[in-house]
Amino acid sequence: MLHAQTFLFLIGGIILCSAEEKTSTEWWRNNFIYQIYPLSFKDSTGDGVGDLNGITSKLEHIADIGASALWISPIYVSPMVDFGYDITNFTDIDPVFGNLDDFSKLVTKAKSLGLKVLLDFVPNHSSDKCSWFTKSIQKIKPYDEYYIWKDAKIVNGTRQPPNNWLGAFQGSAWEWNEQRQQYYYHAFAVGQPDLNYRNPQLNEEMKNVLRFWLNRGVDGFRVDAIHYLIEDSRFLDEPKIANTGLPDTDAGTLEHIYTCNQKTTYDIVKTWRDVLDASPGPKKVFLTEAYTSIDYLMEYYKYGSNLPMNFMFMEDLRANSTALEFKYKIDRYLNRIPNGQSANWVVGNHDKFRVATRFGPKRADQLTMIATILPGVAIIYNGDEIGMENNIISWEETVDPAGCNAGPERYNTTSRDPARTPFQWDDTVSAGFSTNTKTWLPIHPNYKTLNLAAQKLAPASHYKVLKKLSALKKYPAVKDGSTEIIVVGYNVLGIVRRLPGKSHVVLLINFNDSMTVVDAASWMNIPDKMNVYTASVHSNIQVGESINTNEINLPPAASVILT
Ligand code: GLC
Ligand code: CA
Numbered sequence: 001m002l003h004a005q006t007f008l009f010l011i012g013g014i015i016l017c018s019a020e021e022k023t024s025t026e027w028w029r030n031n032f033i034y035q036i037y038p039l040s041f042k043d044s045t046g047d048g049v050g051d052l053n054g055i056t057s058k059l060e061h062i063a064d065i066g067a068s069a070l071w072i073s074p075i076y077v078s079p080m081v082d083f084g085y086d087i088t089n090f091t092d093i094d095p096v097f098g099n100l101d102d103f104s105k106l107v108t109k110a111k112s113l114g115l116k117v118l119l120d121f122v123p124n125h126s127s128d129k130c131s132w133f134t135k136s137i138q139k140i141k142p143y144d145e146y147y148i149w150k151d152a153k154i155v156n157g158t159r160q161p162p163n164n165w166l167g168a169f170q171g172s173a174w175e176w177n178e179q180r181q182q183y184y185y186h187a188f189a190v191g192q193p194d195l196n197y198r199n200p201q202l203n204e205e206m207k208n209v210l211r212f213w214l215n216r217g218v219d220g221f222r223v224d225a226i227h228y229l230i231e232d233s234r235f236l237d238e239p240k241i242a243n244t245g246l247p248d249t250d251a252g253t254l255e256h257i258y259t260c261n262q263k264t265t266y267d268i269v270k271t272w273r274d275v276l277d278a279s280p281g282p283k284k285v286f287l288t289e290a291y292t293s294i295d296y297l298m299e300y301y302k303y304g305s306n307l308p309m310n311f312m313f314m315e316d317l318r319a320n321s322t323a324l325e326f327k328y329k330i331d332r333y334l335n336r337i338p339n340g341q342s343a344n345w346v347v348g349n350h351d352k353f354r355v356a357t358r359f360g361p362k363r364a365d366q367l368t369m370i371a372t373i374l375p376g377v378a379i380i381y382n383g384d385e386i387g388m389e390n391n392i393i394s395w396e397e398t399v400d401p402a403g404c405n406a407g408p409e410r411y412n413t414t415s416r417d418p419a420r421t422p423f424q425w426d427d428t429v430s431a432g433f434s435t436n437t438k439t440w441l442p443i444h445p446n447y448k449t450l451n452l453a454a455q456k457l458a459p460a461s462h463y464k465v466l467k468k469l470s471a472l473k474k475y476p477a478v479k480d481g482s483t484e485i486i487v488v489g490y491n492v493l494g495i496v497r498r499l500p501g502k503s504h505v506v507l508l509i510n511f512n513d514s515m516t517v518v519d520a521a522s523w524m525n526i527p528d529k530m531n532v533y534t535a536s537v538h539s540n541i542q543v544g545e546s547i548n549t550n551e552i553n554l555p556p557a558a559s560v561i562l563t
Contacts, residue, residue, distance in 0.1 A: 276304075
């Protein structure tokens, strides 16, 4: 017979075992994932547009900054209405980026550098130039049901869309098709018809897309716009939100209770998880993109998403948020992560303003520091590691449909072009991005001083901070320690990670725009003397300096990590 004590010990042993096993198979845990926007990373052909061979030539940079994986935004055949997020062929490379051989070379080199490769999976829609859509218009089986088709509503003898649903890029989400004599639904641009997941054959098709890339050595996917996947089949009008201040054409005026976050979406995610799990080799990672409530977000873990992307740094917190608001949002999120699952922190991406612009250049390093010291995965957008800023793009230069469709009065609040300009490698022609002086989006004029080559030489730079941060992710207290978020005095945010027998790791961020003196030792229960591990570029705090934590002088908007 087993004694109670032995029994407990055994259970303890089993739990310990499986937790450890998880950490060892889930290679992405406590690591950095680096997002590449391929049009803007590196041009190898001189046409002013980035490409696969360009990425391959710069993989050393991604290894150098200590990322574990790169996620590449769409590289598939596309008319580029939404710059690759409108796909005509899900299993081939657009000639602008290269071909499948170039992709294989990229994967081979990435693996040799110890980097995993993730692709963007765009399941919600295809391009209207996709052969499936052409066949759907002609009602050729099984394609006739691959999209969301509805009859017109006839009001006083005139044809109208079936309901009031609005597309994310302005205007009705319904487009009339003369040939089929029906409307089709598009959550995004007119050129991005939504796929119909009530049709099982369609999902089989998409599972084959996953298998195609898994067979080509891909280690996982970021799933695009997942919460838009399925629509309520009653096609009812969505309720209007009062006083948004937005024009009636803007999707922000509607409560998306019928077009987003539908329950059956999660079941589809699970079917894809099964495809990933059936793939041999290292465990495959699934990142899901949904700008949604915390309840809907957490639900994705149950259906096989490893990293339901956490957008709090873009959506909930902004430059004027207080330290207390940061504490609340971070605690709330961490307390909701299911047992055994990993948190994640998205610092920037191709859909939002640059972090250095959202929070200001002085605070460009802060969010990456928070994303590093907190448990989980830090997701970094290319260019943010050197503190790239939004470029000013005129109405005439604007190409993003989110900007173009909003018109000249409003485009600068909706266009994503400013955060998508080419990577600033050095101070040569077109910032070393291309040999062409004309690039698909204009190079930021600050490239002469703000570029990677300069930051490698500078005594303090965003690049150097980031390198320290990716190394810090491996510290025992940061991997496995306890986490406390503390508001230190007035408007200073403190985060402390502790692990018995190991060095504490402490982050302090001054949210005030003035010098602030704090007794962090008392507020945070940390040793009286600690060393500066890294500090925000504009703070002028010296790395390696020994600090009395009972009286720290924090320069305006400075952030510092102590060990
Ligand atoms: C996602 C992408 C965005 C794209 C949209 C439609 O939000 O990140 O760039 O426009 O989906 O595919
Ligand atoms: Ca959809």
